[in-house]
Amino acid sequence: MATTRTRVSSFAPNLSSVKSSQHLGLKNGPNGATFISSGISDLDKILGGGFTLGSLVMIMEDAEAPHHMLLLRNFMSQGLLHRQPLLYSSPSKDPRGFLGTLPSPGSSKDDISREPSHEKDLRIAWQYKKYFSVPQLNINTNNGGQHDYCNDLDLRKPLERHFITSNNVDCVSIQNSQNLDVLKDRCAEFLAQFSRNEGGSSSAGRIAIQSFCSPQCKYSDMEWHMLSFIRSLKGMARSSNVVVVVTFPPSLLSPSCSKRLQHMADTLLSVRAIPDEDKELAKLLTGYQDMVGLLNVHKVARLNTQVPVILEATTFSIKLQKRKYLVFECLNQAPVDGSGGSSYGNYDGCSRSTKAVSLDF
Amino acid sequence: MAESVCRSLRDGALEGELAPTLTIKDSLASPFGFNVFSHILVQLSSQIVAGKSQSQGIMIVALSRSPSSYIDLLKTSGVDVESSKKWIHILDCYTDPLGWKDKRRKSGDITDPSNQILSSYKTVKDVNKLFSVICDLGRGLVGESKSRFCVAIDSLSELLRHSSVQSVASLLSNLRSHEQISCIFGLLHSDLHEERAVAVVEYTSSMVASVDPFHHSVDGQGSYLGNSSRQNLTKGKFNVRCKRRNGRVRVTCEEFRVEPSGISFAPVSSVDGAAVAVAGLIPKVQFNLQLSEKERVDRSRVVLPFEHQGNGKPIQIYDGRRSLEDSKNEATPISGGKKEDSGRGEIIYYRDSDDEMLDSDEDPDDDLDI
Numbered sequence: 041m042a043t044t045r046t047r048v049s050s051f052a053p054n055l056s057s058v059k060s061s062q063h064l065g066l067k068n069g070p071n072g073a074t075f076i077s078s079g080i081s082d083l084d085k086i087l088g089g090g091f092t093l094g095s096l097v098m099i100m101e102d103a104e105a106p107h108h109m110l111l112l113r114n115f116m117s118q119g120l121l122h123r124q125p126l127l128y129s130s131p132s133k134d135p136r137g138f139l140g141t142l143p144s145p146g147s148s149k150d151d152i153s154r155e156p157s158h159e160k161d162l163r164i165a166w167q168y169k170k171y172f173s174v175p176q177l178n179i180n181t182n183n184g185g186q187h188d189y190c191n192d193l194d195l196r197k198p199l200e201r202h203f204i205t206s207n208n209v210d211c212v213s214i215q216n217s218q219n220l221d222v223l224k225d226r227c228a229e230f231l232a233q234f235s236r237n238e239g240g241s242s243s244a245g246r247i248a249i250q251s252f253c254s255p256q257c258k259y260s261d262m263e264w265h266m267l268s269f270i271r272s273l274k275g276m277a278r279s280s281n282v283v284v285v286v287t288f289p290p291s292l293l294s295p296s297c298s299k300r301l302q303h304m305a306d307t308l309l310s311v312r313a314i315p316d317e318d319k320e321l322a323k324l325l326t327g328y329q330d331m332v333g334l335l336n337v338h339k340v341a342r343l344n345t346q347v348p349v350i351l352e353a354t355t356f357s358i359k360l361q362k363r364k365y366l367v368f369e370c371l372n373q374a375p376v377d378g379s380g381g382s383s384y385g386n387y388d389g390c391s392r393s394t395k396a397v398s399l400d401f
Numbered sequence: 402m403a404e405s406v407c408r409s410l411r412d413g414a415l416e417g418e419l420a421p422t423l424t425i426k427d428s429l430a431s432p433f434g435f436n437v438f439s440h441i442l443v444q445l446s447s448q449i450v451a452g453k454s455q456s457q458g459i460m461i462v463a464l465s466r467s468p469s470s471y472i473d474l475l476k477t478s479g480v481d482v483e484s485s486k487k488w489i490h491i492l493d494c495y496t497d498p499l500g501w502k503d504k505r506r507k508s509g510d511i512t513d514p515s516n517q518i519l520s521s522y523k524t525v526k527d528v529n530k531l532f533s534v535i536c537d538l539g540r541g542l543v544g545e546s547k548s549r550f551c552v553a554i555d556s557l558s559e560l561l562r563h564s565s566v567q568s569v570a571s572l573l574s575n576l577r578s579h580e581q582i583s584c585i586f587g588l589l590h591s592d593l594h595e596e597r598a599v600a601v602v603e604y605t606s607s608m609v610a611s612v613d614p615f616h617h618s619v620d621g622q623g624s625y626l627g628n629s630s631r632q633n634l635t636k637g638k639f640n641v642r643c644k645r646r647n648g649r650v651r652v653t654c655e656e657f658r659v660e661p662s663g664i665s666f667a668p669v670s671s672v673d674g675a676a677v678a679v680a681g682l683i684p685k686v687q688f689n690l691q692l693s694e695k696e697r698v699d700r701s702r703v704v705l706p707f708e709h710q711g712n713g714k715p716i717q718i719y720d721g722r723r724s725l726e727d728s729k730n731e732a733t734p735i736s737g738g739k740k741e742d743s744g745r746g747e748i749i750y751y752r753d754s755d756d757e758m759l760d761s762d763e764d765p766d767d768d769l770d771i
Contacts, residue, residue, distance in 0.1 A: 103600065103603060103604040104642065104644050104650045105644065105648040105649070105650065106648055107648050110648075132578070133578070215571075254570075255566060255567060255570035255571075255601040255604060255605065256567065256570045256571035256573075256574045256575075256605075257567070257571075258567060260567050260570075261565075261566070261567060289604060291600050291604070292597065292600050292601055292604055293597075294597070313644075313648060313649060313650045314649055314650070315649065315650050315651070315652045316645055316649035316650060316651040316652070317651065318652070332647050332648040332649060333648050333649070358648075360647075
């Protein structure tokens with residue numbers, strides 16, 4: 041259309057950079073996607089920028105470990121720090137109580153120091169050294185800009201009260217509701233504020249639903265009801281500037297329901313517990329002492345494009361650096377002989393204990 | 402381990418946290434769940450009487466055994482049931498769980514005033530009411546103050562029989578979050594229920610102790626048919642999975658032996674099948690990324706090909722021919738060998754294929770300027 045042809049080149053990217061700088065915490069990405077931070081800088085890097093606005097993120101819980109709470113805490117806290125409205129729902133009687141455990145940005149004195157970069161000790165047998173003073177290694181040092189988008193959240197320091205008591209936060213308890221209609225209405229109300237169609241506010245919002253099919257909820261055996269709720273939530277979220285994070289324990293659902301929920305997710309993560317003081321695992325993995333669990337990235341949201349994301353690694357170890365900061369690291373593992381054991385793909389996030397089977401012939 | 406399980410129950414819940422909950426799981430192949438349950442009950446009771454535990458009282462919800470059997474059990478184990486300070490209360494859901502005997506009369510729960518320990522409960526199906534009765538009686542036991550009591554549920558299987566999984570899950574989670582409850586433990590027969598029900602109970606508990614037969618039979622049938630049946634009659638494996646606060650799971654395994662006097666635990670004697678839990682957790686990698694200590698030391702000692710250059714000497718770029726230094730050190734002069742005359746920029750090269758070492762100019766290791 042001629043009226044919009046004010047640009048010099050037809051290939052100029054149609055980014056409104058003014059818009060994103062006004063709203064803290066938004067980052068533009070490829071294919072017209074806008075990202076918001078998950079609160080964990082490692083996770084943002086793994087996902088290629090952060091959580092895409094309009095996407096549904098599902099986190100599969102492990103029945104034996106509370107790591108999904110760590111992810112949720114960082115997600116919620118980051119949103120509050122950026123003044124992004126938050127809707128939180130949980131199966132406990134008093135969801136507001138959980139807000140007291142949200143982390144606060146750590147003091148700038150102790151920046152997360154990554155493992156002393158092996159790059160320093162990297163010796164390069166490169167004969168063209170004389171043409172360059174020092175081989176420049178690409179270390180990302182734009183920490184200043186990084187902090188605006190994603191803060192290093194200290195899990196031991198609670199978030200300041202004024203963030204929580206502001207009108208930004210809304211909590212819903214789904215413990216006593218007979219079905220999900222109450223939650224659906226609250227979500228619909230919340231999402232209406234961020235609708236993209238009206239071209240109104242371009243701020244972002246966050247919805248966090250914790251332990252979605254927790255067994256103490258009355259609707260927990262109404263599987264089709266839960267599936268249709270998630271489906272409508274996803275549809276509503278798609279046309280708004282909101283990221284919805286839902287955690288659910290897949291081992292408590294029937295396999296087909298669990299699979300359906302996994303397929304509905306735009307971004308699918310799962311957290312798993314690791315055995316404590318396990319000598320086998322300590323031999324296999326370096327840094328086992330600091331690990332608290334494992335994170336698997338099954339799917340990464342790619343809206344507006346058909347090109348899938350292929351990650352270098354999908355399994356990461358969850359560590360608490362200095363017992364405060366959540367970091368994800370690639371696994372450094374010794375190989376097992378590939379002859380025995382089931383393949384990785386079969387491990388579906390079930391937390392059953394594998395019993396030692398001795399075959400008696 | 403049984404010791405650590407008893408210890409965590411004894412220590413109870415911290416302020417603001419959910420109460421530790423133990424589920425003892427057994428099956429037909431190794432039906433000793435009740436032995437474990439009574440062992441833990443006796444241990445905890447003696448600690449309560451001695452004042453060593455966080456809880457000051459215990460509520461037993463008796464669903465599958467009569468209350469009198471519990472009193473006898475405690476008496477024979479030497480625990481003082483009739484002590485002056487009331488520390489135990491048994492909720493009798495065994496005699497008449499559904500209120501059939503009182504169908505004609507409209508009566509609720511009767512607290513027998515003469516017997517201070519017992520009260521009967523007649524509406525097992527109403528789990529909400531069960532919860533409130535437990536809380537009220539427990540409060541009556543330990544008082545209104547900060548003191549806590551623990552709850553022993555005789556058989557979660559019985560509860561699951563009478564009411565839905567969802568209501569049992571909500572009962573457990575309500576009990577766990579009650580500020581006066583120190584710990585909870587219950588028995589579950591895993592083969593009586595669907596997998597989902599067992600998974601739900603495991604999800605709600607913080608420790609899962611499973612009583613397993615000594616040898617798993619191959620065909621899945623009860624191993625009383627198997628060869629090792631005699632062993633399985635009195636012995637078995639006690640596997641515990643504890644969820645720790647940091648998110649890790651402590652997995653322990655012990656052997657137990659059932660004797661007339663009770664049950665005893667011992668560390669695993671034979672190395673009978675290593676744990677394979679690890680295999681599924683991390684992806685399989687086929688190449689060795691780790692270095693042994695010796696390898697690491699050796700690696701640090703290796704001088705890389707171009708590293709030693711530039712230390713005062715001019716850095717020479719290898720361009721396919723042997724460097725000057727190598728040719729100088731060459732013991733056997735090679736006729737027609739390559740020569741790089743850096744001064745004048747002339748290159749004189751005679752190649753005589755007879756005298757030349759085979760593939761000397763194709764040796765890829767030539768450029769390793771060590």
